Amino acid sequence: MPHPDRRLVLAGLATLAVPRGAWAATIRDGAGRDIAVPAKVERVFPAGPPAAIQLYTLAPDLLLGWPRANGPEELPFLLPNIGNKPQIGRITGRGNSANLEAVLTLKPDLIVDAGSTGRSYVELAERVQSQTGIPYALLDGRFEAIPASYRILGQLTGRVERAETLARWCETAMTVIKGRIATLPPERRPSVYYARGPRGLETGLGGSINVETLSFLGARNVAAEQPGNGLAQGSGLAQVSLEQVMAWDPEVIVTVDTGFAVSVHTDPGWASIRAVKAGRVHLSPKLPFGWVDFPPSVNRMVGLWWLAKLLYPAQFPENIRAIARDFHTLFYQVTPNEAQLDLILSGHR
Numbered sequence: 001m002p003h004p005d006r007r008l009v010l011a012g013l014a015t016l017a018v019p020r021g022a023w024a025a026t027i028r029d030g031a032g033r034d035i036a037v038p039a040k041v042e043r044v045f046p047a048g049p050p051a052a053i054q055l056y057t058l059a060p061d062l063l064l065g066w067p068r069a070n071g072p073e074e075l076p077f078l079l080p081n082i083g084n085k086p087q088i089g090r091i092t093g094r095g096n097s098a099n100l101e102a103v104l105t106l107k108p109d110l111i112v113d114a115g116s117t118g119r120s121y122v123e124l125a126e127r128v129q130s131q132t133g134i135p136y137a138l139l140d141g142r143f144e145a146i147p148a149s150y151r152i153l154g155q156l157t158g159r160v161e162r163a164e165t166l167a168r169w170c171e172t173a174m175t176v177i178k179g180r181i182a183t184l185p186p187e188r189r190p191s192v193y194y195a196r197g198p199r200g201l202e203t204g205l206g207g208s209i210n211v212e213t214l215s216f217l218g219a220r221n222v223a224a225e226q227p228g229n230g231l232a233q234g235s236g237l238a239q240v241s242l243e244q245v246m247a248w249d250p251e252v253i254v255t256v257d258t259g260f261a262v263s264v265h266t267d268p269g270w271a272s273i274r275a276v277k278a279g280r281v282h283l284s285p286k287l288p289f290g291w292v293d294f295p296p297s298v299n300r301m302v303g304l305w306w307l308a309k310l311l312y313p314a315q316f317p318e319n320i321r322a323i324a325r326d327f328h329t330l331f332y333q334v335t336p337n338e339a340q341l342d343l344i345l346s347g348h349r
Contacts, residue, residue: 027155030140030148031117033125037135038109041157045103045134047091047113050141050297053289054114056082057166057298057331058150059159064088064106067098073349074288076340079333083288092124100132108134110156114149114297115141115209143212146298147171169330170301174216177308180315181218190311191220193250193275194292200253200260200270201240208236209296213304214254219311222248242269249274252311253281256293258348282310283347285324288332302327320345 024039044062046052055063060079065088075083088106089098092113103111111128113121117138129136137156139149147167154163181189194211196202204211206224214221223240246269253275255261261283264270275281284292284303291303305323309316321341328344329335336344343349 025155027137027152029137029156030145030152031122031125031138033122033138035135035137035156037156041109043106043108043110044157045088045091045106045108045111047111047136048093048115049090049295051112051114051139053295053297053299054139054146054149054153055112055157058153058163059157060333062157064108070288071349077288077328077332077334077336077344091128092121100128103134104132110134111136112139112153112156113137114139117141141209141296143209143216143296143300144174146301150298166298166331170298173301173304177217177304177316181308181312184218184312184315186220188312189218189220190251191222191248192252192254192311193222193245193248195253195255195260195264196237196257196293198257198259198263200255200257200264201242201245202237203240204293205236205238210236210293212296213292213300213307216304217307217311219252219307222250245270246273251275251278251280254284254292254307254310255281256284256286256290258283261347280310285344285347287344287349298331301331 025037026034027037029035042062043064044055045064046055046067049067052063052066060082063082063085065085067088067090069087070078070083089102091098091103091111092115111134113125115121117140121138125136125138128134139152141149147170150163150167150170154160192214194204194214203223204221206221211221223238251274253264261281264276264281270276284290285306286294289295289297289299291299291306302324305316305318306320309318309320324341324344325336
């Protein structure tokens with residue numbers, strides 16, 4: 001989760017506090033904060049895209065809207081009358097656009113954010129909560145914390161049973177995948193370059209939330225030691241040169257950019273790189289949300305299977321179409337047909 005911009009939340013906060021009703025329970029959030037939850041939670045404001053997606057998968061009826069309106073190409077993969085809910089902006093992250101007056105007009109019972117639980121985010125949550133009277137819960141957005149975050153969100157929203165179902169799906173996937181790759185020696189773990197942007201020269205550094213699934217799979221991120229140039233400071237992203245990528249000479253390239261996935265095969269600058277020569281440049285699926293990134297939320301769970309099959313095909317013979325169909329049905333509550341699965345897996349939109 002990008003660094004919060006406090007400009008929008010500091011202005012005028014002192015005048016925004018509103019009285020709240022009786023609290024039903026106190027629940028500890030992902031940052032270890034005790035949150036007093038209303039007796040009935042019916043309206044939830046997601047502070048950013050990762051929280052919106054996780055909330056949608058658990059309790060879509062509680063979602064007040066989306067930080068960014070979904071496009072027409074995304075709507076067929078989301079529940080009718082939920083996927084097309086309005087854009088309401090975001091409190092945290094790059095491009096934040098929600099001011100607290102607008103948040104209050106939506107009368108949320110709860111604000112939820114998913115991502116970092118670091119000090120700056122705790123301070124922001126405390127400040128917003130104390131001056132608006134709206135409970136503000138933080139969920140740990142780290143990939144491996146997703147099951148625990150589901151259970152907390154289930155408590156916060158009264159959807160404990162479904163939260164347990166989703167958490168267990170995630171835990172099973174992670175356990176199975178981790179078990180199969182545990183015995184692979186280092187020489188069988190490919191070096192990978194994660195390419196973002198139309199030129200493919202933005203990447204995720206070691207520890208970046210944007211490449212968590214690569215790290216989970218034991219792949220060797222070639223940019224793990226790259227210091228970066230300060231792009232999106234604190235997000236773990238960096239701009240690198242083509243010469244640097246050539247020096248790394250990765251065995252596999254994973255990209256989220258359709259234009260780059262096409263141009264990399266005709267651009268002579270990339271022609272000598274092992275991944276290009278071997279045809280191992282892979283465009284990540286992204287409907288309705290990215291399987292590797294964009295945003296880094298629970299959508300990465302199905303991407304974990306996709307990446308595992310790309311990196312270790314012998315260890316993962318499962319049909320990714322079946323996994324994708326099951327994931328979409330359970331998490332997004334929409335079952336894609338065969339044509340839609342073709343589109344999802346193509347990486348195009």
